[in-house]
Amino acid sequence: MPRTILFDTDGSLTPAQALDRLTTPGAAEETRVFSHGYIPDTLWARIVLQVAPDAAGLWYLSLELPNFDRLQVFRVPEDGVPVPFVELGDHATPVTDIRTRYHIAPMEIAEGRTVLLVRGRTSSTVTLDLKLRRLDQLLEAEQDYFAVQAFYLGIAAVFALSALGLFAYTRQAIYLVYLFNLIAHSGVWLLINGTGPGHLWPEFAKTYSVDPHFFVAMTIVGTAAFAAIFLSTARIPQTVRLMIWVVAATGLALMALCALVPEDQRYWANSLVSTIVLPGAGILFMLTAVGLFRGEPAARPLMLTWTGLGAAVALATMRDLGVIPSNALTLTGAQLGSVFEMIVFAYMLLQRLGRVQSEKEDIQREALAAAREQEKVLERRVTERTSELDAAIERERDARRLQQQFVAMVSHEFRNPLAIIDSAAQNLTTREPEDSGRLDKIRASVRRLRRMIDTCLIDERIEGGAMLLQAERLEICELVEDAAEMLKTANQDRPFDLDLPETPVILTADPRLLEVAISNVLDNAVKYAPSGTPINVSVTSDENSAEITVTDQGPGIVASERERIFERYYRSEENARGTRGAGLGLHLVRSIVTAHGGTVRCDGGSSGGTRFLIRLPLTSSMTDLSA
The missing domain is CATH 1.20.1070 (Rhopdopsin 7-helix transmembrane proteins)
Structure with a gap:
């Protein structure tokens, strides 16, 4: 719609003043829709419509620039005084429920001449795109x-x-x-x-x-x-x-x-x-x-x-x-x-x-290729390590066979001389009773050497899986008494306090192995307890088991090592200094006691030192030591 326009820089013009200026000859005229850019001025425009008879009726006034803050529309009647008609824009209240992207308002237009005065101000570009449309045309285009x-x-x-x-x-x-x-x-x-x-x-x-x-x-x-x-x-x-x-x-x-x-x-x-x-x-x-x-x-x-x-x-x-x-x-x-x-x-x-x-x-391809190459390398390494392991196992078997042969040879070579020495000492005791004390020491030392040989042989047989138990009924107190007597003869400065029941304690066990186990515990107490201190040995029993307790007054064993001392070749770091031993005795004790269905443990004595407790069942519950 062609219109004359003017810009009110401070927005102070009234509708009448603006209309007067717009009707003055020489007012700027706009025939096409152009943007005037971002300006804070108020835009005034006068639009004159010549309505033919067939065009009269209901039209919709459409502000077709959606981003316009507020546009006020005035009708100008014959008396020339602008009358507010409608407000359109983003900040104006919609006057119709018809959904459209434009701001619209219904307008009845009569035949003849219609004059409109518009006033607009916006924060966007100042563009006056105002049209009259029939509703059907508007909705179709929409x-x-x-x-x-x-x-x-x-x-x-x-x-x-x-x-x-x-x-x-x-x-x-x-x-x-x-x-x-x-x-x-x-x-x-x-x-x-x-x-x-x-x-x-x-x-x-x-x-x-x-x-x-x-x-x-x-x-x-x-x-x-x-x-x-x-x-x-x-x-x-x-x-x-x-x-x-x-x-x-x-x-x-x-x-x-x-x-x-x-x-x-x-x-x-x-x-x-x-x-x-x-x-x-x-x-x-x-x-x-x-x-x-x-x-x-x-x-x-x-x-x-x-x-x-x-x-x-x-x-x-x-x-x-x-x-x-x-x-x-x-x-x-x-x-x-x-x-x-x-x-x-x-x-x-x-x-x-x-x-x-x-x-x-x-x-992924590189990783897969690298993985395959690594797999090949790993296979080669496994093959090499397997060959090395097989060779090491074979060398170990050869070494064990040599060790067994050596132990058997030493046992054979030592047993005969020891038997001769023991027999000679026994004969001398009969002939010369006045020297019986010294001869008894000789015989005790011989028995000690025999027990040491037996310990080595038994350990080798247990590790090699070739030891079988030979059980028989025996009186446990006699074994304890014999073992204590043997050690007492070899250590005459060491008192042994035996607390044995008057009633015999009968159980089923291998007497040779059980004697080795009891002797090893007593010998352990003798080695680590100070000279002259007593070794207390007691035997108790109930309906199911017998218990042998050996207590010394030595330095004791720390709690963290009380289980480890039963491991093969293990010796307590604090107590092993200056004391002979190979770490086999207590290991052999646990192996023998366990094979008999019993238990052995170590704890502290009531007044210091160390206490060993061996519990054995009265009835046979032995297992093969080779298992």
Whole structure:
């Protein structure tokens, strides 16, 4: 609709004053829709309609620039006094429930001449795009346009879900940045073309006004961040990547500005955002050109994106500055730049994913090849170690056979001389009773040597699995008494206190092995207790078992070693210094007692020293020592 216009810089004109100036000859006339840019001035316009008879009736006055804060419309009757008719815009209350992306109001127009006076002020670009439409034409055009926007939103939704899925799969931040950028571009165009407040959130739009420039700043952040991350592995200077992040930070600052600036000052914030967008795209273009100049493949799709996006931004800037008309072509043309960016960025992400997948497969193949090679090496090592182990086992068997042969030979070679010495000492005792004390020591020492030989033989047979128990019924107190007497003869300065029951304690056991076990415990007490201190030996019994207790007054054994002393060849570090022994005696005691179904343990005596307790069942529960 042709109109005469004027700008009220301080907004002080009344409708009558504005109408008077607009009817003055020489007033500026506007026949096409142009943007006057971001200005704080109030726009006044006078519109004259010549209505033919067939055109009279109900029309809809449509403000077809969705982002306009407030436009007041006055009717001018024949008397020339403007009468308020309706208010349209983002900050005005809707006057109809019809959903449309534009701000509309029903208007009855009579045949003849109709004069309208409009007053508008906005924080966006000052563009007066006011039309009269029939309702059916309006809804038909709205339906077609909404179908195009639905297609756009469908593409955006597919890309958004794909980005979320790829992020869940790869955990790479670039997919979230792409989603952020997608939301920003979609927000811009849903607000600029009115689809959002008109169709998607009309109830919210009645209460809150959302400015698209916040989302424009958001696109700067998303686009620059995407480029910086995408070029993170490219062969470009670190300074270039840093400058791209500076562009993203600038967009973030503009977002904060748009969110925090007061509504009456929003126009200059919006102007600043629009002013920075085109230079920002140019900076990204030049920075990416550095990578292209260096032959970096990742820079090529970005350069293509910046070219399309730069064209769209330039188109929008020229429209906002009034260089080109504001119409459906210039509005949707800029939106096509966003669609182009979304598609190219999606292509770049797919390329990146394919490259990552290819690298992953290469790594897996290399890892598999390395694993197979390692498996071969391991097999060779296992074969070598097995051969070495077999050879070591064979050497150990040979050594054990030699050891057994040596022990058997020593036993044979020692037993005969010892038997001769014992027999001679016994004969001398009969002939020369006055020397019986010294001869008894000789015989006790002979028996001690025999017991030591028996200990070695028994240990070898147990370890070799060749020892069988020969059980018979015996009186345990006699064994204890004989063992104590033998040690007492060899150690006459050592008192032995025996506490034996008067009633015989009969059990089933191997007397030779049990004598070795009891003698080893007594000998252990003699070796470690101070000279002259007594060795206390007691025997007790109940219905099921007999218990032999040997207590000395030696240094004792720490709690942490009371189980280990029964291990083969183990000797207590503190007590072993200066005392003879091989660590076989107590090991042999436990083996023999366990074979008889009994137990042996060590603890501290009531007044210090060490106490050994041997418990044996009265009835036979023996096991083969070779098991």
